[in-house]
Amino acid sequence: MARLDRLDRIDLLRAAAMLWMTAFHFCFDLNFFGLLQANFYRDPFWTWQRVAIVSLFLFTAGLSQAVALHQGQTWARFWKRWWQVAGAALLVTASSFAMFPNSFVTFGVLHGIAVMLIIVRLTAGWGAWLWWLGAGAIALKFAAPLAMTDWPALEVLNATALNWLGLINRLPITEDYVPLAPWLAAMWWGMATGHWALRHRPQWLGARDAKSTGLRRGLVTLGQWSLLYYLLHQPVMLGLLWLATSFL
Template identity: 70%
Template sequence: MVTPERLSRLDRIDALRAVAMLWMTAYHFAFDLDHFRLIVQDFHRDPFWTWQRTAIVSLFLFTAGLSQAVALEQTRGLGQGWRRFWRRWAQVAGAALLVSAGSALMFPKTFIYFGVLHGIAVMLIVVRLTAGWGGWLWPLGALAIGARFAAPLIIAAVPALEVFNTPGLNALGFISRLPVTEDYVPLQPWLGVMWWGVAAGRWALAHRPQWLGAADAPATGLCRGLAVLGRWSLSYYLLHQPVLIGLVTAFVWLRG
């Protein structure tokens, strides 16, 4: 079992998060090119793009779960308590509000009201309260994921449950139709992915800490660069789209 004192950063979690960040950047760059009509793609129905989005969000939330497993282990020796948790949570929630405001300016009819940062803000609280449930997180995660796919059948059989499709309640993810918004990451199925990340992280810390980068030797080369990038995920998330949009806008303007 890796000791809490050695858990300040685990390079491989940060590097894995950086992979998701770079993948997301490539995806959003293609999305911006389509938005400015420099390419023509269907990001809402083409499996090439929809499956990529699913994989990117899954990787983000799984690494968020791994990080929460580490944070909970730190409570045993480094005082990673609720005060520090709420400070970080406030940063995520504040960033989510910025995303909503920015998307409302650019997409007033389809602005982001419950995207990835909004979902993470809620999931972090749920995960913090349930992380001590041990092996139960695996079936709970499967239940959260499965419920999302069962929801359309259940709602079709019980029309009164259509209420879960309305804004606000659709943040739960128990829906039969997708809302029209630029980003949508509800609790179902995504809380299940984060629960699996926590469960996997706690198992790895107990049995295979080297898998998470807990070895004595620090990361080197490409992995080290990715680990450094992964430590700035929130700032990067907020800045990457304005930078990409600015670059594409400048290109369009220069091209005349």
């Protein structure tokens, strides 16, 4: 099976999302240990950062899928990577249950990515419709609560088993929540952008396996190992903060 080449600017974009996420989570952890006073659930300063970070993650995932398909990625290779993401999502659920038993993660960013990757892969050939599908995913997010006002039967969509759709008018109690509506829009638009760039501006996506040095090389490497970093960064930061506060 031929190895797929990576384009360094996509990895750089993913690395930027990772670093921003790390800073965000570090502040969240400081708040958890009582070293910072902030409301990460209601303060727009924090909630809009989360929106931007998740959007960037999903957009780069869509870009990567466009490149993978362009390079002839097989379904076998796709499923190999998909199982890694799905397994990591289960680890997040288990670890969050240990730390937040009353608000553990049932459908967070990795769960969302796992489902969205399949949908985006199946719809990759829909061309310009991907832009409209993305707009539709966002519209559904706002239309569903309004529809529930006129059709109370739609309240069933608030059931925990259907939370992954995002068609709700009551947010579930969870530490991370990335449902299909509206977040699928970011990955669809990443896929559409990737298709357009590969046809018209391939240089914008970077060089294949570019031999970078120094800081750039480090950031590219971070982007390449984003899933492992995602799983490890919080336990490491929480452990270090626990040690620090224990000796204060």
